[in-house]
Amino acid sequence: MSASHPQTHDLPRSGSLVPAWVKDAGRAVLAPIVRLALALHLTANTVTVIGLLIVIASAVLIGSGALMAGMLVLVGGSLLDAVDGALARANGGGTPFGSFLDSTLDRAGEAIIYLAIAVYYLRGPDPTWPVLAAILALTGSFLVSYSRARAEGIGVAAAIGLAPRTERIVLVAAGLGLAGLGFGQGLIGALWIIAVLTAATTVQRIWHVWRLTTANPR
Numbered sequence: 579m580s581a582s583h584p585q586t587h588d589l590p591r592s593g594s595l596v597p598a599w600v601k602d603a604g605r606a607v608l609a610p611i612v613r614l615a616l617a618l619h620l621t622a623n624t625v626t627v628i629g630l631l632i633v634i635a636s637a638v639l640i641g642s643g644a645l646m647a648g649m650l651v652l653v654g655g656s657l658l659d660a661v662d663g664a665l666a667r668a669n670g671g672g673t674p675f676g677s678f679l680d681s682t683l684d685r686a687g688e689a690i691i692y693l694a695i696a697v698y699y700l701r702g703p704d705p706t707w708p709v710l711a712a713i714l715a716l717t718g719s720f721l722v723s724y725s726r727a728r729a730e731g732i733g734v735a736a737a738i739g740l741a742p743r744t745e746r747i748v749l750v751a752a753g754l755g756l757a758g759l760g761f762g763q764g765l766i767g768a769l770w771i772i773a774v775l776t777a778a779t780t781v782q783r784i785w786h787v788w789r790l791t792t793a794n795p796r
Contacts, residue, residue, distance in 0.1 A: 608657060612664045622666035626680050629658035633687035637694035643701070645765070646758030649751050652691065656747045659684065684743060685723060691750060692716040695765070711769035718776025719746055725783040734787050739779030746772055 615625060632655030639648035662680060666672035672680075692712050699708035722741060729736035741749075749768045756764025 608660055608664060611657075611661050612668060615661060615665050616668060620665070622662040622669065622672060622676050623679055625658055625662040625665055626676070626683055629655050629662065630683045630687050631655075632658065634690060637690045640691070640694040640754065641697040643698060645698070645754050648694070649754035649758060652747075652754065653751055655687070656751075659687075681723075681727075685720065688719055688743070688746070689716060692719070695750075695769070708766050708769065711766055711773060714773035715746075715769045715776065718773050718780065719743075721780040722776050722783070725780050725787075729783060729787045732787075732791070734790050736783045736786055738786055739782045741772065741775035741779045746776070749775075 632651060636648045636651035636655055639645075639651060659680075662676075663672070666676055692715055696705075696709045696712040699705040699712070702708075718741075722739065723743070726736045749772050753765035753768025756768075
């Protein structure tokens, strides 16, 4: 990140699909897990790595066709992603390396899940459109993350848009759950929704950064 702090004015986080009160409730639910991790002297980085390993286990289940089990394991791994941040704050704040590791493993875990979904469809009779949806969802997800990172690299905060990571995980988990219950189109629909929303979020962030940088040229 640039040595200068990102501009924080005029930065609404509007448009998020998951309401703020839901996220706040999730943090409250995770508080006992954070206390347990503190009691066990686990570091935030350790929890981050454990979370990735759980996501890998979820991917193995998804790729093998156990979609409901894969969804449940994915939710567990995703919850740990919230725990590591809370744990870092409880220990006095995160470190630059911890932030880097968390972001990097988040991207790795997301890619692994989409690839597992693609593998699941490749084992089926007509994989073309579902696999394309998975590829576009993965591409869009990476563009959302990259656009924020590049914005922060030039000193502009850009944590806005319709489909940040939490929303994407919710959509993937919902799709996997529906497919696990026998409604296969639910997962395909979730992938297409993610593909569209991530493209929209990327455009939102490009426009947002353009607006701030042209209004405040350096």
